[in-house]
């Protein structure tokens with residue numbers, strides 16, 4: 001007994017090895033270098049080189065300078081995640097329970113956007129929402145939008161782009177959870193006097209929670225750090241933290257500030273995820 | 287009661303019937319008919335057993351009563367009300383599912399409380415606690431279903447349905463996973479609850495002994511049809527088809543030709559031996575039939591021995607197999623026409639045992655025999671276990 005558990009433990013370590021090495025090489029080392037960069041002397045530059053001065057002041061500076069895009073990122077990310085959840089749940093539910101023999105085809109369609117680049121797809125939204133485009137013309141025609149109103153370069157466009165781009169990350173885990181639900185449980189709840197609405201909230205929804213949790217995480221985390229959507233579909237007032245980091249790195253060459261912002265973003269997301277998973281109470285289901 | 291399978295058309299129109307009535311119920315899956323034009327009356331407050339081989343349509347029938355499958359045609363009425371098209375959650379019917387279907391995200395207590403909570407009942411706590419005590423799971427209330435054994439899960443499924451005290455409780459092999467001891471005690475418990483509360487139970491089972499001991503009425507189902515229904519003893523003593531004769535217990539079926547029919551007795555020529563059978567136990571209109579007799583009704587003795595005065599006597603047998611099973615001795619006796627008949631003899635201690643190869647004479651009382659239609663397959667419904675005939 002003891003022998004077999006020990007053997008199992010050893011096999012476990014062996015299995016962890018390849019992935020562990022990969023992570024060490026491409027995560028742990030860059031992470032170390034990122035943290036180190038964030039603590040360099042801010043007066044350094046690409047030309048003169050940087051000095052390690054444990055400049056924790058960098059963190060204070062970036063929070064003071066960039067708290068607005070930081071909050072905006074969280075807000076946009078959360079809003080997009082919410083819309084993804086609503087749209088994605090309906091879609092995943094339909095695929096899991098109502099699609100019959102079209103199930104596989106629909107799943108392929110869900111991931112079909114991945115066949116083209118993220119950038120191209122976002123650019124096509126730019127065309128879609130363009131000022132003289134069909135969508136805006138129609139909305140102006142029915143007076144939902146005023147003659148001078150636009151969609152492009154608004155927070156709406158950014159959130160819509162984020163929702164669109166990350167929807168598959170929501171749908172797939174939701175589908176996996178919903179598809180696993182034994183339909184006989186839903187029948188049993190009907191037999192026990194639950195009408196379809198109650199059956200949904202008492203049986204289907206709780207059983208799909210693991211999918212909800214992983215779907216929202218897979219959507220929220222990349223959405224908060226995204227910069228493409230705000231770059232292409234937004235304006236100077238919709239800049240997200242990703243845009244700031246990107247321009248600090250590439251335009252301003254202020255590596256310490258960019259590093260500090262990145263570390264803050266990472267810690268913030270980590271803290272929120274921990275609280276969220278705890279609150280959702282689904283550790284045992286995950 | 288025994289005639290209930292043939293519903294009188296006048297009674298069928300009677301909306302005042304207060305039991306559960308299935309009329310012309312049919313369920314087809316694509317080209318396959320799982321339940322075929324089924325007529326069934328289940329009196330209110332009765333313990334009704336549905337017995338039949340695997341795949342004969344028992345679960346499908348229950349699902350239609352519960353509202354989980356909609357019938358292809360036919361109607362279901364409960365206490366005079368047509369519920370054929372009403373939704374499962376609107377029916378005063380609960381099911382103990384063959385697969386249990388316990389909610390994995392709820393603990394045992396909440397599983398059992400589910401129906402009460404949906405109907406906003408009072409004192410859920412005490413009702414559930416009482417119910418859990420009844421099925422001896424009081425100490426498991428806070429566990430999840432996955433943490434229980436198969437038999438315990440089955441009892442949770444039972445408790446979850448029973449607690450709602452529905453007008454009709456459907457039990458789809460509810461005791462299948464229990465060991466013999468627990469099974470017996472749950473049978474007694476179920477029967478007690480049913481009598482006390484006066485609910486209508488429809489109990490599906492493979493186990494004929496369970497059906498016979500618990501039910502007031504047993505319906506034997508085969509290939510989507512009810513073969514016969516009636517009180518357990520009547521079904522056993524006077525089967526109307528070879529399927530029932532073989533499915534419930536065992537029967538010797540001997541080919542014969544009906545030579546005369548009187549008002550009270552029918553004479554049958556059985557390979558040159560004339561036997562008589564009461565007219566009321568003759569279930570064929572043709573001239574050819576199967577003479578049926580249960581093995582324990584056959585007496586065995588030495589040739590010429592006076593066995594049972596008014597009996598039919600069949601000479602010329604030879605014992606080919608003897609097995610002693612304690613309470614009885616089971617013989618196989620080869621008859622002059624080559625067929626082997628089964629004979630069960632009680633070990634009263636007053637009869638002697640025969641050995642293989644001995645010549646014997648068989649005999650039975652005419653009132654124990656029955657005659658079935660010869661167009662039916664003599665091995666229909668025979669179980670694989672037991673003596674191969």
Ligand SMILES: Nc1ncnc2c1ncn2[C@@H]1O[C@H](COP(=O)(O)OP(=O)(O)OP(=O)(O)O)[C@@H](O)[C@H]1O
Nearest residue numbers: 315318320338339340341342343344345346347384
């Ligand atoms: N959804 C379905 N689609 C197609 N065929 C079905 C379906 N449900 C049941 N059947 C068929 O109908 C027949 C009756 O099935 P049912 O489940 O009622 O049998 P049963 O009498 O309950 O058997 P068991 O004793 O094994 O539980 C079977 O042949 C089964 O294959």
Ligand SMILES: [Mg+2]
Nearest residue numbers: 344345384458
């Ligand atoms: Mg079944």
